[in-house]
Amino acid sequence: MIKVTQTGKNTVALVAVCLAALMFGLEISSVPVILPTLETALHSDFKEVQWIMNAYTIACTTVLMATGTLADRFGRKRVFIISILLFGITSLFCGLARNTLVLIISRFLQGIGGGAMLICSIAILSHQFREGRERGKAFAIWGIISGVGLGFGPIIGGAIVTVSNWQWVFLVHVGIAIITMLLVLRGVQESRDPQAKKLDVAGIISLSLAVFGLVYYITQGQTIGFRSIAGLSILGAAVLSFIIFLRVEKKHANPMFDFSVFSIRRFSGAIIGCIGMNFSFWPFMVYLPIYFQSALGYDIITAGLSLLAYTLPTLVVPPLAERLTLRYQPRIIIPSGLLMIGLGFLLMRYGSSVAHASWLTMLPGSLLAGIGLSLTNTPVTNTTTGAVTPDRAGMASGIDMSARLITLAINIALMGFILVEGIYSYLESILPGSVAPSQLHTAAEKIAAGLSAPGLPDATAHAALVHGFGWVMLFGGVGVCILALVSFLIFGPKEKTVVRVTA
Structure with missing residues (x-):
């Protein structure tokens, strides 16, 4: 043997x-x-x-x-x-x-x-x-x-x-x-x-219900009615679940989320980095293939190759991010990475609006957003876990991952909503007022999914789709730039090193 x-x-x-x-x-x-x-x-x-x-x-x-x-x-x-x-x-x-x-x-x-x-x-x-x-x-x-x-x-x-x-x-x-x-x-x-530690069942259930309820309200709100009794009930239940979660975590002996760590500026600044990355970069991964295939007319292989510019920096840049973090501190690198993601989205928006848009016009923005993500990703994790004592590192890592995934789930839904509303806005501006809003929304959802809308010329559907994606990229770009500023302000000034002299 x-x-x-x-x-x-x-x-x-x-x-x-x-x-x-x-x-x-x-x-x-x-x-x-x-x-x-x-x-x-x-x-x-x-x-x-x-x-x-x-x-x-x-x-x-x-x-x-x-x-x-x-x-x-x-x-x-x-x-x-x-x-x-x-x-x-x-x-x-x-x-x-x-x-x-x-x-x-x-x-x-x-x-x-x-x-x-x-x-x-x-x-x-x-x-x-x-x-x-x-x-x-x-x-x-x-x-x-x-x-x-x-x-x-x-x-x-x-x-x-x-x-x-x-x-x-x-x-x-x-x-x-x-x-x-x-x-x-x-x-x-x-x-x-x-x-x-004892399993925090109440915290897990209440947080999950809060996230699920909010996502369901965003995605299904147009169908059930955002202001209908059913819609407001779902939103109210989500808010109530989140309030219950906050109360449970404060009273639990071993909570999933120890909110006291948010008083540590380095931890909170890094968590904004987690939220920023998943506010735009990763949720847009769901919709970018639709843009490449439906708006640009690429086949699935070409669309996949076009996406490499968006994702490959996540493989190449992280070692550089580590060295830059050691030299310039997370308080500079994390907000800078978020700012690059935001500027990348704004560049992609410009690249998608030119007369003959292609993967080449999208390339500068895609690369910049990918590099920004790579500069943020590893430093964020290292900072959240390094900002607390070793015995709390596991809890800090859990908050880090939860912030990422919760933000991702919510913004997949939000970006989809904004895409449909952007398409609807374009159709409403060019089609006769006799077309019912419900019909326009149905057409907008079909176009957002990359499908043809009956009765609409292909050129109109294409222009509406590009217009909708412009809204999404603007949302992602401006939102992350704001979060970059918030992260920078929360990190605050450079921490002074105190030198103790003993006689």
């Missing part, structure tokens, strides 16, 4: 954790590029397409804080295996889905597995690699593979649909999950926290 050394086990464990990170990254960045294909294949409407993405995001948020506690109590390796198994099985369900409802439910369950995988991956790396140099190298490799999943996801998703069909964008994870599970069994050490 061959005896595996500890170094060999660590290598196997690192490969397993990296494969999990690859799957998680691909599910975020490869699915948006196939959404137009899913609309046609499953006869989905625009709201359903939003939920295909948001179901995954909201589910990740739901399990984020619970997973860390469960893994500490029942074993990180055990919970990691369960999460991989769940991710693999639900990926199979996604691939076999024959209607949108089944796909949305499967995506929610897949998000539970994905969120749990992410948290367990970080915990396992932290436990298995403890020496400074070895630990740094392991996290660096994990970060690179995560970047590969996020950066190359669009072209991988496009290529899979071109050579096969959309189902394999999900089914490919079944095989990867099996390999990952075998590697986990072989190389990952089991670990627990004998002083594991």
Whole structure:
């Protein structure tokens, strides 16, 4: 029998954790590029397409804080295996889905597995690699593979649909999950926290209901009526759930969110960075493929290649971001990164409005936004966890990830709403007043989904779509620039180093 050394086990464990990170990254960045294909294949409407993405995001948020506690109590390796198994099985369900409802439910369950995988991956790396140099190298490799999943996801998703069909964008994870599970069994050490905290069930449920209610109100508000009794009831329930969450966290002995950390300026400034990145950059990933395919007329492969300019900086720039952060401090780098994202969006808006718009006119803005994201991403995480004492680092990391995913879920819905309203505004300005608003909204939703609207000339639909995307890019650009300023002000002036002289 061959005896595996500890170094060999660590290598196997690192490969397993990296494969999990690859799957998680691909599910975020490869699915948006196939959404137009899913609309046609499953006869989905625009709201359903939003939920295909948001179901995954909201589910990740739901399990984020619970997973860390469960893994500490029942074993990180055990919970990691369960999460991989769940991710693999639900990926199979996604691939076999024959209607949108089944796909949305499967995506929610897949998000539970994905969120749990992410948290367990970080915990396992932290436990298995403890020496400074070895630990740094392991996290660096994990970060690179995560970047590969996020950066190359669009072209991988496009290529899979071109050579096969959309189902394999999900089914490919079944095989990867099996390999990952075998590697986990072989190389990952089991670990627990004998002083594991009690699960904050009330906090998890109330926060999840608040996020779900707000997203549902934004996406379905036009159908049920924003000011109707049903619409206002949903909004009221979301607000009430959030108030309950705040009260629960203040009274809980071991809360998910210890709000006292927000009094630390470095922590709060970095959290605004988390919110800024997911205010525009990542939610726009859902809609940018629609722009490339419907507004510019690109096929799915060309659209995926065009998206590389948007995502590849997330793979290349992070090492530079680390060096710049050490030299100039997070208080400068994080707001600067957000400002670059905002300016990138404004450049993309300009590039989309020129007479002969193409991927080349979008390239400067896409690159600038991607570089800005890369300058912000790693420094934000390092700052939130480094701003607190080591025993609170896990809680700080949980707030970091929750801020990202909650902002992402809300802004996927907001950007979709703004896109439809922008298209509606254009149609309303050029079509006769005899056309009912309900008909205009129906046409706007079809155009936003990249579909043809009956009775409308293609040129009109195209112009309306470009106009709507202009609204979205303006929203993303101005919003992130404002958040950059807020982050800079919260960070405040440079902290003075106090030198103590002893006699």
